[in-house]
Amino acid sequence: MTLRTLRVNGIDREVTAAPDTPLLYILRNDLGLKGTRFGCGEGQCGACTVILDGRAVPSCDLPLWSAEGHEITTVEGIGREGALHPVQQAFIDVQAAQCGYCCDGIVMAAVALLDRVRDPSDEAIVAALERHLCRCGAHTRILRAIRVAAASIAESAAP
């Protein structure tokens, strides 16, 4: 067990854990950030996706020691009820979920994409979701929600 400092959602947080602890469990259990979800623990489903220095990455196979010194963003860091991020808002507007379990990871992948590319092509959106799985079959709505979010971000950025 060692004391480490993580920068999560813009705040420095101290945690005490074994250095090889996957970031997923630190976020969920030490920091109470439960929108980052466990789906496989093997980097194969995307449920645990967070943004690390602007890139969407699975947190289930990212050891604590390697997350130190990086800017980490979780779904709680992008918006909350009453003040949603445009991507979260679009998921609600489009009702782009069934059980919703896969969605926060996908929202984070979409946010990372839209931060990088303002107006992504359909192919780029699908490519950004390459490692995300959804079992409920909300895919078509999820893709639509991301397009809606891109448009709404573009609109609010327009002069």
Added chain:
Amino acid sequence: MSHPALPRSLAATPRLDRWVRFDDELAVTVWSGKVEIGQGIATAIAQIAAEELDVDIRRVNVVAGDTTQSPDEGYTSGSQSIEIGGMAMRQACAEVRALFVAEAARRFEVSVAALRVCDGSIGVAGTDLATSYWELAAQVDLARDASGVAQPKAAALHTVAGSSVQRRDLPAKLTGGAYVHDMALPGMVHGRVLRPPSRGARLEGLDTGTIRAMPGVVAVVVNGSFVGICAEREEQAIAALKAARAAASWRERRSLPQSTDVRDFLPAMRAERTIVGRKGDLPVAGVARRLAARYSKPYLAHASIGPSCALARMQDGHLTVWSHTQGPHRLRNQIARAMALRPADVDVVHADGAGCYGHNGADDVALDAALLAQACGRPVLMQWTREDELASSPFGSAMLVDISASLDGDGEVIGWAHEIWSHPHSSRPGSGEGVDLLAAWDIDPPFAPSKPKDVPLPGGGATRNAVPAYDFPAHEIACNLVRESPLRVSALRSLGAYANVFAIESFIDELAAAANQDPVAFRLKHLREPRARAVIETAAKAAAWTPGRQGDGIRGRGIGFARYKNTSAWCAVIAEVAVGARLEVQRVIAAVDAGEAINPDALVNQVEGGIIQAISWTLKEQVLWDSTRVSARSWDSYPILRFDEVPDIAVTVVSRPDAPPLGVGECAAGPTAAALANALYDAMGLRVRDLPLTPERIARAME
């Protein structure tokens, strides 16, 4: 007491105060036995209650699936939550409203007809005399049984029911913790169970000392072949599980069939044959031609994205389990039996989980959690692994279907025979005499599971949708029930309907081709029911279907149709595909008639999801094994549909606001499978009758 005029759930729990309560702060609580499993039922129930009571939907608080307070509505399954649970809520609220309006009429000395209810206030029309549900709550005693007399509102008056209200649970789910997985209690530890590597495997040896000595480990529970671990931190529980897996030795049985091909192993097993449906006599004379074909479907996994999880707390002899079960009351009784507790000493409280699509690991993990909470004396959050979820939860049964048709000299169908080989389709806990929870079979002494039995018609398990919807003069439906299954099987979305409809609708296409007729026209020719015809015609129109074969060797299109369970929603699906290295689905058009739509957008969402999941089953999925073990253990060994494989989907709802509402969660599965196989045929002239339609299968069919 029985109330024949009441909806089923209300007859079972007739007391109105078990359904509705007016709370302080102008709120309403309604209790439902139907739980949220990602289908949006909590929102639909709120809509129904708000509509009947005439209160703003934001005032309605839905409490579902809590054995301390909700009515027992059995399982949330079979697309019946609206049909049964929703209609019970509608009647209960109509009764409550009528009682309050009658009380207001007494108070103001006016006739009931003079009163108007608006957002819970009850006023005399044309005056400023008014009271409210909350004001009258002390006078109106709801501790009485529903009478069946009150009339719910006419459909034409609906404003909330019938509108696409947004799901109430989504904002929380899109911003942070919202599932049972995310719950925490003071002093809670993290649980993992070392599942036997194959069904019936027995623990031979495990040195628990080294595992107990690992950092953070609070308890290692060994009871027969049940091995559970509790640790202070989650990653410590995971590490201890890994060590236990490496250290444990098991005695396994080579009990799985040599062949993984359904055509080989299923008909070779012991079966009981019964005739489950018959119309007229199959023709012996006048048969000019007979066509026959055999279809197969493999075992399928539920494959939830969030592995099953439960939280359990044992306090002063009382056990509380938070669970994403579909049947909290049944689960409570099963856990009580397995742990020798009185049911009164156990409560199960529903908390949301990932989509389950039937009987997955939800109930099993609840007993795991309870056993560990009892053993270690602290609350336990028990989380299954990805491998547990894929390999240890029940599978949907493999099936084989033979269909034959007798045609007369004019090519008309004069006889139809449908014969099934299948295991039972439901072994949900509490539906039989045994204890149907995984850990109960591993502890010492073990509990016996219930004797395998299938769901009888009209709903049917293996036989669900086996009776064709077409107006053939004679049919005979037989089922060979293979009770013992080499793999653990139970309810998976749509039960036997998926395979039966795949077979029927593939065969109808084969008949149409043999008769040189267009598949849509051929179906319509044999269907009199206007609502059946309407969904086919609507889908065909939306897809701009033109008669005749369209396939060009690469692209093709196909249709599938069914009325789910022959009693529920009508659904037609048209798929457009392109065949290259794999079967690529480009576009899917569907039409659905589900009677009154409580929430049209949620209905469409369910149908879209059903279509996409069925595309995944149909193109990619099958559970395989070696002689002892199931090989589905990760997303590598059990791949499902990915974002780049999902087509555009357009669903049209055929509106029937005056017809009773019908569930739609499962109606698209069979039609989708058939539409894909028929589109493949249309494209390439290849008839593939064994699922899944993988590139290997297609290549083999080409040889």
